[in-house]
Amino acid sequence: MKKREVHFGRNVHTLESACVGCGKILDGAFGFDFERRKGPAPKPGDVSLCFYCGTPMVWEGDDMRLRAPTAEEAATIAGDERVQLARQLIKEKDRTPESAAS
Numbered sequence: 465m466k467k468r469e470v471h472f473g474r475n476v477h478t479l480e481s482a483c484v485g486c487g488k489i490l491d492g493a494f495g496f497d498f499e500r501r502k503g504p505a506p507k508p509g510d511v512s513l514c515f516y517c518g519t520p521m522v523w524e525g526d527d528m529r530l531r532a533p534t535a536e537e538a539a540t541i542a543g544d545e546r547v548q549l550a551r552q553l554i555k556e557k558d559r560t561p562e563s564a565a566s
Contacts, residue, residue, distance in 0.1 A: 476505040481530040485519025490530065511541055518554040520547060 480491045493506050506512060506523045512530055513520055520541045521530040533541055541547050 478528055483514040483519055484521055484532045486517040488516045513550050518551040
């Protein structure tokens with residue numbers, strides 16, 4: 465994977481949803497991109513990763529809840545370089561000295 469800069473967008477508040485992987489309650493999101501621009505708020509069908517464990521989920525419905533991806537979505541997600549980079553960043557945050565002190 466070629467090293468690129470990742471730029472994080474604005475934080476947005478979302479309705480609470482439990483992660484389908486670890487069960488932690490999530491109530492916000494932010495977009496990320498490889499370009500210098502603000503990330504959009506999530507919309508139905510967008511992929512989200514749990515901030516705590518990195519489990520991929522999909523936003524759905526008018527109330528924007530998170531759900532587990534279908535088998536087809538999971539295959540697409542697994543091949544997305546951006547998602548894999550974001551999952552790597554989530555795992556690395558858990559190995560930083562700051563996270564060990566918390």
